[in-house]
Amino acid sequence: MGAIERSPPPHPSPNCRRFRRVILLFPVARLPRPHSASTLRPPATHMSCLPQLRVSASTLTLAVSTLLASTLRAQTLLPSAPAPIDSTDPVAVMVGRLDLEKYKATIKGLTAFGDRRQGTKRNRDAIDWIEAQLKSYGCTNTERITYDWQPRPPAAPAAPATGAGRGAGAPPGGRGAGAPAGGAPGGGAARAATASGGGRNRGVRTRTGVNSDSLAQRDAQLRLLNAEFTAPGERQEVYCTKIGSTHPEEMYIVGGHMDGIGYGEAANDDGSGTAVVMELARIFSNPDVKTDRSIRFALWNNEESGLDGARAYVTQREALQGKESPAGSGKYPEPKWLGMVQHDMMMFDHGMPNPDGTMRKEQRPEADVNIEFQIASKQAAGAQSLAWAFHSANQKYATDYPAVVSPFMTNTDSGPFMDIIPAISLRENERGTQIGSGWDPQWHQPTDLFTTYTDKDFKLGLNAAQTTLGAIGRLTGATLTQK
Numbered sequence: 001m002g003a004i005e006r007s008p009p010p011h012p013s014p015n016c017r018r019f020r021r022v023i024l025l026f027p028v029a030r031l032p033r034p035h036s037a038s039t040l041r042p043p044a045t046h047m048s049c050l051p052q053l054r055v056s057a058s059t060l061t062l063a064v065s066t067l068l069a070s071t072l073r074a075q076t077l078l079p080s081a082p083a084p085i086d087s088t089d090p091v092a093v094m095v096g097r098l099d100l101e102k103y104k105a106t107i108k109g110l111t112a113f114g115d116r117r118q119g120t121k122r123n124r125d126a127i128d129w130i131e132a133q134l135k136s137y138g139c140t141n142t143e144r145i146t147y148d149w150q151p152r153p154p155a156a157p158a159a160p161a162t163g164a165g166r167g168a169g170a171p172p173g174g175r176g177a178g179a180p181a182g183g184a185p186g187g188g189a190a191r192a193a194t195a196s197g198g199g200r201n202r203g204v205r206t207r208t209g210v211n212s213d214s215l216a217q218r219d220a221q222l223r224l225l226n227a228e229f230t231a232p233g234e235r236q237e238v239y240c241t242k243i244g245s246t247h248p249e250e251m252y253i254v255g256g257h258m259d260g261i262g263y264g265e266a267a268n269d270d271g272s273g274t275a276v277v278m279e280l281a282r283i284f285s286n287p288d289v290k291t292d293r294s295i296r297f298a299l300w301n302n303e304e305s306g307l308d309g310a311r312a313y314v315t316q317r318e319a320l321q322g323k324e325s326p327a328g329s330g331k332y333p334e335p336k337w338l339g340m341v342q343h344d345m346m347m348f349d350h351g352m353p354n355p356d357g358t359m360r361k362e363q364r365p366e367a368d369v370n371i372e373f374q375i376a377s378k379q380a381a382g383a384q385s386l387a388w389a390f391h392s393a394n395q396k397y398a399t400d401y402p403a404v405v406s407p408f409m410t411n412t413d414s415g416p417f418m419d420i421i422p423a424i425s426l427r428e429n430e431r432g433t434q435i436g437s438g439w440d441p442q443w444h445q446p447t448d449l450f451t452t453y454t455d456k457d458f459k460l461g462l463n464a465a466q467t468t469l470g471a472i473g474r475l476t477g478a479t480l481t482q483k
Contacts, residue, residue: 090480091473095397095466097283100455103462106275109133110258111265111450114222118259118302119149119230126258130299131238133278138285139240139297147312149235149302195432197410198376204353206438210261217263217446226263230305237301237309242284244293244335244476249322251294251335252472254280255310255413256343257303264448268428268440271450272461273343274299276426279465280472292477294335300413303344310413318420339386339475341468342414342425346461347453348440349428359441363456368402369394369464370427372409374418382422383409390424390471394463397470401463406430426464 086092110116113126131142195201217223237258244250256273260266281297283289302308320334349367350360371390373383387405394403409415410432414423425431429439442448472478 091470091478092397093480094283094286094289094473094478095469097286098279098462098465098469100458100462102282103275103279103465104458106133106278107267107271107458107461108450110271110274111267114225115260115262115264115266115448116258117226117228117230117261118235118305119232120228122225122228123259123301124236127236127238127299127301130258130274130278134238134240134281134297137278137282138287139242139281141243142238142240144236144238145309145313145316146234146236147309147316148233149305149308150232151230152306195408195436197372197374197408197430197432199406199408199430199433201433201437203437204355204357206353206357206441208436208438208443210444211263211446214263222265223263235301235309235312237299237313239296239298240281240285241297242281242289242291242295244291244295246292246477248294248330249324249332249335250338251296252338252475253296253298253340253417254343254468254472255298255300255340257300257309257413259301259304259309260448261304262444262446262448264442264446265450267448267450267453268347268442269345269444269448270303270343272346273426276343276346276461276465276468280469283469284478288481290479290481291473293338293475294332295472295476296335303413307413307415310416314416314420337417337421339382339421340414340417340423341386341390341472342412342423343427343464343468344412344425344431345428345435345440345443346426346464347428347457348442349460351439352434353438353441357438363454363460367428367460368404369398369460369467370406370430371403371424371467372406372427372431373422373424374409374415375407377409377418377423379418379420379422380407383418383424386422387424389475390426390467393470393474394467398463398466400459403467408432426468428460 085096109129110126113122113129116123116126127144131144134140134142192201214223214226217226241251254277256275256277257270258274260269260271262269265271277297277299280295284291284295284297298313300307300309300313302312303310317334322332322336323334325331325333346369349363351364353359371387371394373387374380375384377383384405384407391403391405408430409418409423409425412425412427412431414425417423427435429435435443442452
C-alpha cells in the first residue's frame with residue numbers, strides 16, 4: 001500500500017487531529033467499492049484541515065483496490081461447510097456411506113495388476129480379484145460373459161470422426177490414436193474442426209496417443225508385470241446384480257471398464273471408473289438396502305480394443321430382456337434394460353493445457369463431473385432426460401464438485417447401448433473436445449499411476465460415485481430397512 005503524504009501544522013487543532021485519523025482509516029472502514037479521490041469530500045467544517053493532509057488520487061485508489069482484492073481472496077478461501085446428511089432421505093444416508101479412503105483402496109487394489117491389458121494373465125487375475133471383491137461386499141450372484149476376441153485387420157486412414165465415436169462405427173484404433181499434434185490455440189490444417197462425438201475443438205491442443213514402448217515405464221518391477229502382450233482367444237468379464245423387490249424384471253446397468261493400456265497402472269483409465277462401480281456395488285449390497293428395480297454392476301473387458309466386451313454383452317443378452325426363466329419362477333436372468341450408465345476416467349480435471357503444452361499441477365477449483373449423452377443416437381431424448389436426472393442428483397448429493405451435461409458422448413462402453421436404450425457416460429472431462437485435445441497427459445501413458453494423483457483428484461472420482469449413487473438410488477426407489 002502506498003504512503004500518504006502528511007504535512008501536520010506545528011500545533012494541529014483537536015478537530016484536525018480527529019479528521020486526519022478518520023481520513024486515514026476511511027478507505028479501510030468505509031469504502032464498499034473503489035472511489036476516485038474527487039468523491040471523497042470532507043465536511044465543510046474540516047476544509048481548513050486540508051492543507052495539513054494531502055492524499056493523491058492514485059495512492060488512495062491503490063489502497064482501496066488492494067484492500068478489496070485481499071477481501072475477495074479471503075472470501076474465496078473460506079471452506080464450504082459440508083451439508084449435513086438428511087437422515088430422513090435414505091438415498092442421502094447411502095451416499096454418506098461412500099468413503100474416500102475405500103475408493104482409493106479399490107483403485108490401489110486394481111493397480112496391483114498393472115495396466116490389465118486384455119488377453120494377458122494380469123487381466124485374468126484382475127477379473128478374479130474383482131469377482132472376489134464383489135462377493136465380499138454381498139453381491140454374491142456374480143456371473144461372467146465369455147466371448148472370443150480376434151484382432152481386427154489394420155484400418156485404412158480415415159477422415160476425422162464426426163459421429164458417435166467408436167460406439168457407432170468409428171475406427172477402433174483406440175481413444176487418441178492418431179490424434180493430430182497441436183499446442184497452439186485456434187487450430188490449422190492439421191487440426192480437425194470437429195472432435196469425435198460431434199463437439200467442436202477449441203483452444204490449446206497437445207499431442208495424444210497410446211504409449212506402445214514398454215521401456216518408457218521407468219519402474220522395473222511394473223515393466224516386468226506388464227511385459228506379457230495380448231494374445232487372441234477367449235475373453236471374460238464379470239458382473240453382479242442387485243435384485244429389485246418390486247420390479248425384478250427391470251434394471252439399470254452401471255458399468256466401467258477394467259482393462260487398460262499404456263504400460264502404466266491404468267489407475268485413472270479406468271481404475272477410477274471401475275472403482276466407482278465396485279463402490280456402488282458395495283453400498284447397494286448392504287443388507288439394509290432395498291430397491292424396487294434391479295441394478296447390474298458390470299466391469300467390461302476389451303474396451304481399449306474397441307468396446308468389444310460391451311458389444312459381446314449386447315450381442316448375447318439383448319434378446320433375453322424381461323424374460324422370466326424358468327416360467328413362473330419370478331426370476332429374470334436378463335431384466336429389461338431401462339438405462340446404461342458408464343464411468344470412464346473420473347479423476348483428472350486440471351484444465352486446458354497451458355500455451356507451452358504443460359499442465360497445472362493441481363486439480364482446478366472449477367473442476368466438474370461431465371455427464372455426456374449422444375445427441376445423434378436413436379435414444380437421444382431419453383438419454384438427455386437421464387443425463388439431467390444425474391445432474392439433479394449431483395446438485396443434491398455431491399459434496400465437492402458440480403456436474404455439467406454435454407451432448408457429445410463418445411468412445412466408451414455406453415456406445416453399443418445408445419441406439420437401444422438411454423445411455424450416458426460420466427467422465428472427468430468431455431471425451432471428444434477435451435480429453436481428445438490432451439487435457440489428461442496420463443491418458444494411455446506410463447504415468448497413469450496411483451501415485452500420480454492427489455486427494456483432490458480422487459475426490460472428483462468420489463463425487464462421480466456420489467452422483468451416480470444418488471441418481472440410481474432415486475431411479476430404482478432405494479429405501480433402508482429398519483435393523
